Amino acid sequence: MSNEVVSIVLGGGKGTRLYPLTKERSKPAVPFGGKYRLVDIPISNCINSNFRKIYILTQFNSASLHMHLNSTYQFDSFTKGFVEILAAEQTFSHSDWYNGTADAVRKNLAHFKTQNAKYYMILSGDQLYRMDLKAFLNEHIKSGADISIASTPVNRHDANDLGILKLSNDGTIKDFEEKPGFEKNIDHLKAPQELLSESAINEEKNYIASMGIYIFNADAMHKALDNDFTDFGKEVIPTSIKELKVNSYIYYGYWEDIGTIKSFYDANINLASPFPQFNLYDEEYQIYTRRRDLAPSxxxxxxxxxxxxxxxxxxxxxxxxxxxxxxxxxxxxxxxxxxxxxxxxxxxxxxxxxxxxxxxxxxxxxxxxxxxxxxxxxxxxxxxxxxxxxxxxxxxxxxxxxxxxxxxxxxxxxxxxxxxxxxxxx
CATH class of the missing domain: 2.160.10.10 (Hexapeptide repeat proteins)
Incomplete structure (x- = not known):
């Protein structure tokens, strides 16, 4: 099944909220945890789940990211895997930059189709989490959905800046609201209690937020991008909910969208605590990065x-x-x-x-x-x-x-x- 999946890691835009760390590099290339880069997180999740056909879509300040990827991820000829960079390019059909996440994927569909994949997995290049992507895929197939969205329970405060999903009792997504803000009443978006874990209920995490991680059936991807939409969260997903079967896969592990200096700083400093939220010492789900052969400290x-x-x-x-x-x-x-x-x-x-x-x-x-x-x-x-x-x-x-x-x-x-x-x- 792993050969039927193509993983697509979005390289991110200008990353203005992480400036000046993004002054000379893209968000996925920002150093993390002392020795890693943020892009190592989604790539490691793919490798640990045995999904090894990986494309990285890049555009802005990408030189250091390209150097890191080229010097780090080199699979042997027996794995039939690759980590391939797809930078914004001019063709006879388009000559402009990527205009958003959906536009970036659309402009590279010709490259993806060469893999004859049944499923496309869309991943963000600047989030911190450790997920069994194979379990995500299995649940997607079992549900019979055209599209599955990885999601996580959040409280009302955190719901302000995230895309919130309205779910039916079987996990089908009925509605989607992007960044509702604090003033708006979103009680109608609360998740059915039977879909939530006991810990989520106790912590009043009554809303289900999109993690920006998607699985598309191949034909559903082609249909969802057969338009001029530029962004997955704002346009493609809300439209697809009305036309296709879209399910939620609820993930209860640690997840952090590293979009600001504060969230980046807090996530890094927490790594050094006695019981960090993100454990770097998990041998089963390792985080891979460039081998440097440096001496011990x-x-x-x-x-x-x-x-x-x-x-x-x-x-x-x-x-x-x-x-x-x-x-x-x-x-x-x-x-x-x-x-x-x-x-x-x-x-x-x-x-x-x-x-x-x-x-x-x-x-x-x-x-x-x-x-x-x-x-x-x-x-x-x-x-x-x-x-x-x-x-x-x-x-x-x-x-x-x-x-x-x-x-x-x-x-x-x-x-x-x-x-x-x-x-x-x-």
């Missing part, structure tokens, strides 16, 4: 609690709490990090480069001696000098944009390749 006389330190880092005489230390992070003596996601570096600096930095009064890549940082995201290759104080002293944490730092959702973000001179206070 070296910790010299450090105090570290509730934190993760990934490959190739060197940390000396530092205090680190509730933080994630990304690959090749160098932290000098006396530094203190609390609630910090440090994405690390793409390469080590040579001794000659460090000497040149010193001559030009430029900090080395990493965290300088005696620097104190709280509640911040430090993007890749940032240079933070010695004796800096970031997020420690009283400051206005309203949204701000400065030359070398941003404040969004109350979190300080030091962008990629930024230089923070010695003694800087933010």
């Amino acid at each position: 070296k910790l010299n006389s450090c105090t570290i609690s509730n934190s993760l330190s990934t490959d190739g880092s060197i940390i000396s005489n530092a205090f680190i709490s509730n933080s994630i230390i990304g690959i090749r992070t160098l932290i000098e003596t006396g530094a203190s990090l609390e609630g910090v996601y440090c994405m690390g570096a793409d390469s080590y600096e040579t001794m000659e480069q460090k000497q040149e930095n010193e001559k030009n009064n430029i900090p080395n890549i990493g965290i300088g001696a005696g620097t104190v940082i709280k509640k911040a995201i430090i993007d890749a290759n940032a240079r933070i000098g010695s004796g800096c104080r970031i997020g420690v002293d009283s400051l206005d944490r309203g949204d701000q944009e400065h030359e070398n730092y941003f404040i969004k959702d109350g979190i300080i973000v030091i962008p990629k390749n930024a230089i923070i001179p010695n003694g800087t206070c933010i």
Whole structure:
């Protein structure tokens, strides 16, 4: 059955709500958990479910995403699998960019048809979850639906910004409302109690929200896209509900739509907690990423609690709490990090480069001696000098944009390749 499924991962748009992390990369290429990229999540779900015909649709700021995919996912010739990039392209039938999720899939249907698939699985490239996609497919087939939508129970507050499904007692979707907002009365969209788990009822998660993950029968996909609709959530799905049999597959595991700086920060910092909501240590459902063959991290006389330190880092005489230390992070003596996601570096600096930095009064890549940082995201290759104080002293944490730092959702973000001179206070 796995050969009858084509998985399509949507590479995302501009990702403005995750800016400045998306200033030089697409949302799926944003580093996650110290060593992964967000796109590794849906691809790993596919691989763990033995669905290995995977297309990635890309368009915006896609160079780093392409490099990651090409260096990471190379199946052997015996698996009959692939991870293939389909970037926006000009043809005789269309010459513009992808104009939305549905438009992106429509423009690549000719490529998908070569696989003679019975089912198309549409996945988002910027969500955090671990799902048995094979169970999702089995339920789709059993239901006899033309389209199945993966969904999750949510409370009234979370329903504001999600697509909410109205279900019949057998799980068939009767109506769909995109982002209803807080003011609107949506009691008529509450799910039948018999479809909800006991925990969902106890937590007052009475609404079923679309996760933006779909399974289409091949003929249903062709019919649903035989129009000018550009977006699945806003146009294709509401129209299909009226014309086709559309079912809900309710997923009760952890799921997070990482669309804002706050949700991204919270999801990452939670990974380092004693009992994280998303467990990186599940051997049955591993998260795959690029193999780097880096040395183990070296910790010299450090105090570290509730934190993760990934490959190739060197940390000396530092205090680190509730933080994630990304690959090749160098932290000098006396530094203190609390609630910090440090994405690390793409390469080590040579001794000659460090000497040149010193001559030009430029900090080395990493965290300088005696620097104190709280509640911040430090993007890749940032240079933070010695004796800096970031997020420690009283400051206005309203949204701000400065030359070398941003404040969004109350979190300080030091962008990629930024230089923070010695003694800087933010």
